[in-house]
Amino acid sequence: MLKISNLEKRYGKNEPVLKGLDLTVDGSSVVSIVGASGAGKSTLLRCINRLVEPTSGRIQLNGLDLVDLRGAELRRARRKIGMVFQGFNLIDRLTVMENVLSGRLGYVSLYRAITRKYPQSDIDRAFHLMERVGIDHYANKRADQLSGGERQRVAVVRALMQEPEILLADEPTASLDPKTSQQIMSLLQALASEMDLPVLINIHNVTQARMYTDRIVGMRHGQMIFDGGPKDFNQDALDAIYGGIESPDEQGQTIETAPAAEGASV
Numbered sequence: 001m002l003k004i005s006n007l008e009k010r011y012g013k014n015e016p017v018l019k020g021l022d023l024t025v026d027g028s029s030v031v032s033i034v035g036a037s038g039a040g041k042s043t044l045l046r047c048i049n050r051l052v053e054p055t056s057g058r059i060q061l062n063g064l065d066l067v068d069l070r071g072a073e074l075r076r077a078r079r080k081i082g083m084v085f086q087g088f089n090l091i092d093r094l095t096v097m098e099n100v101l102s103g104r105l106g107y108v109s110l111y112r113a114i115t116r117k118y119p120q121s122d123i124d125r126a127f128h129l130m131e132r133v134g135i136d137h138y139a140n141k142r143a144d145q146l147s148g149g150e151r152q153r154v155a156v157v158r159a160l161m162q163e164p165e166i167l168l169a170d171e172p173t174a175s176l177d178p179k180t181s182q183q184i185m186s187l188l189q190a191l192a193s194e195m196d197l198p199v200l201i202n203i204h205n206v207t208q209a210r211m212y213t214d215r216i217v218g219m220r221h222g223q224m225i226f227d228g229g230p231k232d233f234n235q236d237a238l239d240a241i242y243g244g245i246e247s248p249d250e251q252g253q254t255i256e257t258a259p260a261a262e263g264a265s266v
């Protein structure tokens with residue numbers, strides 16, 4: 001279980017960008033975080049894995065307090081937090097398999113990592129997961145020879161190699177075309193349930209948030225102003241989250257009817 005209590009983040013002397021946020025995520029739920037640009041969505045995710053230092057408040061993952069961890073303890077805790085990014089963050093010159101195995105870096109010795117002598121159990125797990133997401137035939141291909149959707153699948157498998165207790169996804173579909181975005185969202189939803197893994201997804205596309213996640217958290221100016229199921233996420237919620245905010249294109253959100261998801265393989 002992820003339990004965030006009274007989380008505040010202030011960059012320098014500026015106004016806080018997270019203002020006393022509380023959020024609990026249990027079981028294998030898939031939670032989307034929506035909000036206008038600057039609402040604090042990325043900051044929230046990055047506080048969880050401590051890529052950003054919280055100013056105050058508490059973050060617990062399955063009972064472990066994350067905020068005060070340092071050094072080796074923090075590294076150990078980070079293994080349990082998988083993360084997927086908008087830009088995939090793969091190492092282009094390495095193969096798919098090498099990228100995937102890098103998800104084990106927190107577990108294997110430096111010698112094994114440098115010499116790329118990963119235990120057979122890691123290699124088996126890598127193949128199993130690559131097969132699950134449909135990229136096993138690319139194992140020996142360079143990462144930069146894959147399409148965006150394939151690259152994001154590699155990133156998802158790399159995160160799963162960590163044997164995470166939670167998966168964080170920061171705009172995982174923002175660089176993908178609509179159909180591929182749906183496939184990735186559908187994949188994340190399926191993996192959450194298969195692996196009993198909570199997944200937190202920052203996403204701008206509210207239609208996809210409603211389609212592929214169990215719960216939507218709406219943020220505005222660093223505060224949570226909506227927390228409910230997709231069915232409760234109506235035009236009023238949308239107006240409360242985005243209303244009156246100067247909007248470059250994607251912030252002029254409206255609720256669309258469900259896009260055709262046919263052919264979206266999971």
Ligand SMILES: Nc1ncnc2c1ncn2[C@@H]1O[C@H](COP(=O)(O)OP(=O)(O)OP(=O)(O)O)[C@@H](O)[C@H]1O
Pocket residue numbers: 011017035036037038039040041042043044
């Ligand atoms: N490293 C930083 N230093 C100073 N201010 C920052 C830093 N990172 C983010 N901010 C500010 O914090 C606020 C929240 O940013 P954040 O990236 O968390 O929002 P967001 O909701 O994820 O936005 P977007 O959807 O555009 O990614 C913004 O005003 C941003 O300018």
